[in-house]
Amino acid sequence: MTLDLSLLPDGGVSWLDASGDHAGIVLSTRIRLARNLEGFAFPGRARDGERLRVLSRVREAVGTAPSLRHHVLVRVDDLAAEDRLLLHERHLVSRELAGLDPQHPVRSGAAVFLGPGTGVMVNEEDHLRLQALRSGFAVSEAYAALDRIDEELGATVPFAYHQEFGFLTSCPTNTGTGMRASVMIHLPGLNATKEISKTLAGLQQMGLTYRGLYGEGSEVVGNFFQISNQTTLGRSEEEIIDQLMYVLRTVISREEDARRVLLRDAGYIIEDKLWRAYGTLRYARSLTFDEAMSYLSGVRLAVGLKLITGLSVYTLNKLLIFSQSAHLAQAEGRALTDSEANLVRARYVRQLLAEEAGTNG
Amino acid sequence: MLCDNCKERDSVVTLTRSNADGVVTEEHLCERCAIERGIETHIAQPKQPLADFIGALHKQLPASPHDSGRCGFCSGTLRDFRSTGRLGCPYCYATFEATLRDWLRRIHGNSKHVGKRYQPPVPLVEEGATVLAELRDRLRRAVEQEQFEEAARLRDQIKVLE
Numbered sequence: 067m068t069l070d071l072s073l074l075p076d077g078g079v080s081w082l083d084a085s086g087d088h089a090g091i092v093l094s095t096r097i098r099l100a101r102n103l104e105g106f107a108f109p110g111r112a113r114d115g116e117r118l119r120v121l122s123r124v125r126e127a128v129g130t131a132p133s134l135r136h137h138v139l140v141r142v143d144d145l146a147a148e149d150r151l152l153l154h155e156r157h158l159v160s161r162e163l164a165g166l167d168p169q170h171p172v173r174s175g176a177a178v179f180l181g182p183g184t185g186v187m188v189n190e191e192d193h194l195r196l197q198a199l200r201s202g203f204a205v206s207e208a209y210a211a212l213d214r215i216d217e218e219l220g221a222t223v224p225f226a227y228h229q230e231f232g233f234l235t236s237c238p239t240n241t242g243t244g245m246r247a248s249v250m251i252h253l254p255g256l257n258a259t260k261e262i263s264k265t266l267a268g269l270q271q272m273g274l275t276y277r278g279l280y281g282e283g284s285e286v287v288g289n290f291f292q293i294s295n296q297t298t299l300g301r302s303e304e305e306i307i308d309q310l311m312y313v314l315r316t317v318i319s320r321e322e323d324a325r326r327v328l329l330r331d332a333g334y335i336i337e338d339k340l341w342r343a344y345g346t347l348r349y350a351r352s353l354t355f356d357e358a359m360s361y362l363s364g365v366r367l368a369v370g371l372k373l374i375t376g377l378s379v380y381t382l383n384k385l386l387i388f389s390q391s392a393h394l395a396q397a398e399g400r401a402l403t404d405s406e407a408n409l410v411r412a413r414y415v416r417q418l419l420a421e422e423a424g425t426n427g
Numbered sequence: 428m429l430c431d432n433c434k435e436r437d438s439v440v441t442l443t444r445s446n447a448d449g450v451v452t453e454e455h456l457c458e459r460c461a462i463e464r465g466i467e468t469h470i471a472q473p474k475q476p477l478a479d480f481i482g483a484l485h486k487q488l489p490a491s492p493h494d495s496g497r498c499g500f501c502s503g504t505l506r507d508f509r510s511t512g513r514l515g516c517p518y519c520y521a522t523f524e525a526t527l528r529d530w531l532r533r534i535h536g537n538s539k540h541v542g543k544r545y546q547p548p549v550p551l552v553e554e555g556a557t558v559l560a561e562l563r564d565r566l567r568r569a570v571e572q573e574q575f576e577e578a579a580r581l582r583d584q585i586k587v588l589e
Contacts, residue, residue: 108513
């Protein structure tokens, strides 16, 4: 089966449009709820037939849920490896569901229901991973969308629930609310002023943790940090959200302060560095993904500081997603070696930036 | 002592400063105000995010007399959990309740869910039937594969549910 993402209501990327609050600093907000069906072993332990029965029960439930009426079912287990990677690069499925690690190949029954801003992964680490993705800093809004889906599905299929422990999950680190609320934030100012480790240590004291661009186990590239709650038991969903919002507001304002300090104390050095990053992206002939991320981080900062005008955050967000390997391969219509991908990436980045410069003077 | 800044919470950090004339001043801050001021209250920045650390904690789960038990539904054991960090099915929580309660307390600082309450949809008879059907299916496969010990265990489990 070949994947046609244009079939999705919004291509699965409406969260890139930079329409949300603080979209220059906060790329996106994502919340997920882990749920399992009563009467079935967790996907890691279940047999093939059992996972397929889970999928068919979920499918029936999705059919009766008004919030999921426009969602499209993608059978991840039917997809070729490059299409699974594409879904993962677009942040629509996790690495585990996409079966990208050789030691954890894709499971039978792995599927995802995709719709505008929300999705339901089936047979991931848990039977269900409900997720909502929003542009910018939109924690409450994302949770409201997710809570509706949770109510609707939970009213049709019985979720595994324990009076004391709450919602039961395959890994007990998720037990309780099953909720992970996270914000993808760009912190080049705090990094450049060497304040970042203090901030990250502070986060951890407040019960939050951070990861890279792709969640668990991923490295931090381009100064993008995914900040989320660490624990899921003993605090309500509202408390988790309130605390994340409280701490994130502080982080955002400290990042803004750091940027002001940078401009004040090192104005021309910073300006030079950021324009060089822009120049490289405009004219380079070969770019690795990490290089592109690092220069894009500089250009994003330059746009935030209004040193570069006429370049939209939306374009920068698009570059972040569409300059990844599987996206480039899809655009080219063929598999690419690493060095070919670097050439295609540089061309794509040049084109998009030139178009933007052309339209905006 | 109350925090000098917010005057609401207890202070946990004492900030000692001396100016050019050698005059020393002390300020007492609560954790929140200290963090807001950018003061590192943590001893050192861990190289790896906390998640990795917590991910590895299940390996430290102390041995307990319940360890020898086996989940009646998925036949998972605590030994499996210790090696993978994952449980086999929702019923493992009841089977290993005491050990898991202890583990949950260590990880989350709490074992009591205070979030959203949930009431499963009504037709519980049918749900029981689903569990039974699943167990019967497992029993049939166990017999086919001549795993008689497993089959006997499943048969007992089915009897209890019936």
